[in-house]
Amino acid sequence: MVSILITLFLILLLTIIMEIAASALRLTGMNIHAARFQALSALTGTGFTTREAEQIMNHKQRRIIVMILMVVGPMGFIGILASILFSLREKIFLYELAAILVLFFLIVQVFKSKAIGSLFHKLVERQIKKRKYFRKVMLDEVLHLDEDYGVCEINISDSMKISGQRLADTDFKDKGFMVLAIKRGAGLISTPKGSDEILKGDNLVIFGNMKNIKDAFS
Numbered sequence: 001m002v003s004i005l006i007t008l009f010l011i012l013l014l015t016i017i018m019e020i021a022a023s024a025l026r027l028t029g030m031n032i033h034a035a036r037f038q039a040l041s042a043l044t045g046t047g048f049t050t051r052e053a054e055q056i057m058n059h060k061q062r063r064i065i066v067m068i069l070m071v072v073g074p075m076g077f078i079g080i081l082a083s084i085l086f087s088l089r090e091k092i093f094l095y096e097l098a099a100i101l102v103l104f105f106l107i108v109q110v111f112k113s114k115a116i117g118s119l120f121h122k123l124v125e126r127q128i129k130k131r132k133y134f135r136k137v138m139l140d141e142v143l144h145l146d147e148d149y150g151v152c153e154i155n156i157s158d159s160m161k162i163s164g165q166r167l168a169d170t171d172f173k174d175k176g177f178m179v180l181a182i183k184r185g186a187g188l189i190s191t192p193k194g195s196d197e198i199l200k201g202d203n204l205v206i207f208g209n210m211k212n213i214k215d216a217f218s
Contacts, residue, residue: 007083014076023124024065042069156202168194177208
């Protein structure tokens with residue numbers, strides 16, 4: 001019974017460590033889903049793709065977080081394995097095992113709860129910020145903060161109603177996207193203003209909700 005409780009405690013401890021690391025990675029500019037995946041990958045030693053590895057290696061704070069997880073992870077899993085092997089020598093009653101499984105299920109549900117998860121991450125981030133842990137956001141990550149958002153390029157044809165309009169006269173802002181640049185022939189308007197006119201043959205570089213962009217230009 002004692003060994004199983006130790007196993008459960010170690011699993012809970014590793015889960016909390018992973019969530020704390022995810023909060024720390026989030027403060028460096030990652031969205032919470034990517035941060036949690038990176039933390040779990042480092043903790044379990046499963047690794048990640050080359051592009052994701054570069055995001056870690058090119059950022060000092062992220063390297064420190066991942067290095068800690070790579071050390072803590074194996075130690076925790078060795079402890080869990082040892083507890084499981086020791087428990088095989090003990091006589092465990094069915095109701096005790098059932099109670100432990102139910103408790104573990106409840107712990108998982110607590111961490112899956114959006115309200116509790118959000119509160120937990122806010123508390124952790126508040127403590128990290130008190131220690132002057134700075135936030136550095138990379139452009140590539142800003143453009144992918146949400147899976148529904150992205151950057152695309154739209155070619156303007158004569159049949160489009162916006163051909164000949166000024167940017168200020170369009171409803172782009174209301175539809176949830178913005179023009180980052182206008183490619184015109186061999187030139188580029190890198191910071192377009194509201195007074196800039198959209199001409200036939202222009203290529204608009206647009207950032208925003210991909211579904212809204214598709215609906216607007218389909």
